[in-house]
Amino acid sequence: xxxxxxxxxxxxxxxxxxxxxxxxxxxxxxxxxxxxxxxxxxxxxxxxxxxxxxxxxxxxxxxxxxxxxxxxxxxxxxxxxxxxxxxxxxxxxxxxxxxxxxxxxxxxxxxxxxxxxxxxxxxxxxxxxxxxxxxxxxxxxxxxxxxxxxxxxxxxxxxxxxxxxxxxxxxxxxxxxxxxxxxxxxxxxxxxxxxxxxxxxxxxxxxxxxxxxxxxxxxxxxxxxxxxxxxxxxxxxxxxxxxxxxxxxxxxxxxxxxxxxxxxxxxxxxxxxxxxxxxxxxxxxxxxxxxxxxxxxxxxxxxxxxxxxxxxxxxxxxxxxxxxxxxxxxxxxxxxxxxxxxxxxxxxxxxxxxxxxxxxxxxxxxxxxxxxxxxxxxxxxxxxxxxxxxxxxxxxxxxxxxxx
Numbered sequence: 001x002x003x004x005x006x007x008x009x010x011x012x013x014x015x016x017x018x019x020x021x022x023x024x025x026x027x028x029x030x031x032x033x034x035x036x037x038x039x040x041x042x043x044x045x046x047x048x049x050x051x052x053x054x055x056x057x058x059x060x061x062x063x064x065x066x067x068x069x070x071x072x073x074x075x076x077x078x079x080x081x082x083x084x085x086x087x088x089x090x091x092x093x094x095x096x097x098x099x100x101x102x103x104x105x106x107x108x109x110x111x112x113x114x115x116x117x118x119x120x121x122x123x124x125x126x127x128x129x130x131x132x133x134x135x136x137x138x139x140x141x142x143x144x145x146x147x148x149x150x151x152x153x154x155x156x157x158x159x160x161x162x163x164x165x166x167x168x169x170x171x172x173x174x175x176x177x178x179x180x181x182x183x184x185x186x187x188x189x190x191x192x193x194x195x196x197x198x199x200x201x202x203x204x205x206x207x208x209x210x211x212x213x214x215x216x217x218x219x220x221x222x223x224x225x226x227x228x229x230x231x232x233x234x235x236x237x238x239x240x241x242x243x244x245x246x247x248x249x250x251x252x253x254x255x256x257x258x259x260x261x262x263x264x265x266x267x268x269x270x271x272x273x274x275x276x277x278x279x280x281x282x283x284x285x286x287x288x289x290x291x292x293x294x295x296x297x298x299x300x301x302x303x304x305x306x307x308x309x310x311x312x313x314x315x316x317x318x319x320x321x322x323x324x325x326x327x328x329x330x331x332x333x334x335x336x337x338x339x340x341x342x343x344x345x346x347x348x349x350x351x352x353x354x355x356x357x358x359x360x361x362x363x364x365x366x367x368x369x370x371x372x373x374x375x376x377x378x379x380x381x382x383x384x385x386x387x388x389x390x391x392x393x394x395x396x397x398x399x400x401x402x403x404x
Contacts, residue, residue, distance in 0.1 A: 158271015
């Protein structure tokens with residue numbers, strides 16, 4: 001059997017730095033993005049104890065958490081699938097405080113959860129001041145630099161490692177379609193306790209894929225699904241909590257114009273967009289009506305994954321036609337405006353020029369499908385996705401960390 005390839009993840013350094021200064025670190029992210037693989041790498045380098053809470057044998061070991069974990073006060077303990085045993089958080093607080101009194105102030109626990117709600121809601125109160133969170137997203141363009149998967153393969157297949165590194169496009173598509181079924185039929189309830197009709201939720205998810213990057217219209221979606229608008233909003237909230245969907249808010253501006261006030265909605269992994277729409281290969285993607293919107297979502301996710309901690313993101317759109325696809329408010333109140341086009345030689349739109357007059361960004365970029373960088377208008381540069389991601393990564397101080 002061929003050895004499984006493991007792509008290097010930039011966030012590994014962030015996790016190790018967090019472990020060196022905090023008692024507990026929560027590694028959060030959607031299913032199958034590589035959290036367990038990354039945790040194993042860190043565990044091996046730190047001689048850690050690894051417990052998988054989906055394993056009944058490991059859950060039995062924690063029948064008396066204070067007794068078992070107390071034996072490993074001098075070692076890192078990795079707790080995978082923590083949502084399976086949320087009651088552990090109360091015990092972890094006591095163990096951390098006892099360790100601090102004995103001089104062990106950092107590197108006690110690495111906690112893995114498959115969605116933001118698992119950790120931020122369950123552990124936020126009990127581990128306040130004792131934990132930092134690090135988000136691991138799908139593989140991005142900076143992580144495939146020098147590797148075999150080219151950028152277009154990453155766009156087509158998405159950033160779930162197994163899908164990206166599959167032996168064929170057909171195998172990749174099958175893996176992603178299986179992911180969708182598993183998520184809808186098992187994970188939604190396991191991770192949230194909510195029973196949502198799987199077929200209806202899949203229809204909603206598919207409708208969001210068809211409308212990738214459009215302004216959320218809960219009433220229109222509700223009419224198609226024969227449910228209420230509040231129900232649709234609740235289900236979208238659920239997909240956001242599971243880190244599968246992103247709501248990109250509108251940017252407010254002090255201008256005398258009517259602005260769009262509803263968020264845009266993106267399925268965060270481009271490979272899942274294509275799986276939901278049955279797009280099997282690059283040829284099918286290139287000719288599909290969703291191509292432009294899919295590329296836009298792909299660019300948005302890559303740039304936000306590379307952006308510095310504390311970056312605020314949104315879009316700008318006025319009824320008059322002024323529009324910017326992505327507005328980044330970087331730490332220090334520096335504003336970047338980014339227009340996204342699939343063309344190899346994109347040109348700035350009239351709407352972009354009008355929006356720049358409203359927002360007055362410090363930098364303006366157009367991300368196209370090529371790799372060259374060159375000025376295209378006064379104050380506007382065309383740039384490749386990987387290069388712009390690199391510029392943002394260079395400004396990142398310590399990754400996506402949230403202390404609580």
